[in-house]
Amino acid sequence: MNVDEEIVLLKQLAQGNEKSFETLYYAYRIKVFGGILKLVKSSDFAQDILQDVFVKVWQNRSKINPDKSFKSYLYAITQSAVYDFFRKLASDKTKTDQLIALSVNHYVNDIEEELSYKDMEKHLRDILDIMPERCREVYVLCKLEGRSYDEVAQLLNISTATINNHIVKASRIIKSNWNWSYYGAMVLFFTMIEY
Helix, strand or coil, X not given: CCHHHHHHHHHHHHCCCHHHHHHHHHHXXXXXXXXXXXXXXXXXXXXXXXXXXXXXXXXXXXXXXXXXXXXXXXXXXXHHHHHHHHHHHCCCHHHXXXXXXXXXXXXXXXXXXXXXXXXXXXXXXXXXXXXCHHHHHHHHHHHHCCCCHHHHHHHHCCCHHHHHHHHHHHHHHHHHHCCHHHHHHHHHHHHXXXX
16 A cells, blocks of 8 residues: 555544444554564464454554554554553563563574564575666665655655555565465564564
8 A cells, every 4th residue: 555545544534434443453463463473472362462453453443643653653552552561460470470471481492483474584585686777776765674665665766656656566576476385484474674
């Protein structure tokens, strides 16, 4: 979704449009969930926090400024929700014990996950190397560095429509050259990109 589409959705959301809320939820839930999961190490806890984040978005929909970055807004709400989670956790021994056990398990698996991640990242870089230069540049700026289409358009002095065309082309190249044995690592990689 480009910036203009997002602005329209945010204006509709402010008026209570549930369909626009769903569209934004499905556009951002994976990245938000991935960011939370890195911090709390539990998919159950992360899922609960994710729901809290989007409940707050819905409750405060009339206060959202569509001209400001929705990603930044989501990030601030997520930070607050994770902080609240850890504050409540400090007074709940059962949850604390559960989180400690999960952290130990994650630590044991960290080396294997890191190796998979590095292999997958190298594979992606190899695919990026075969892309046309401008196509690769746009993909890296938008998808790996998380810049908006408008920001990249200004930076490269091209239209947002051209940005979109490059992203579509890059995605096709990646899809057609991807080694699907890296599927799990790919999901991990893209959820780890800052939202």
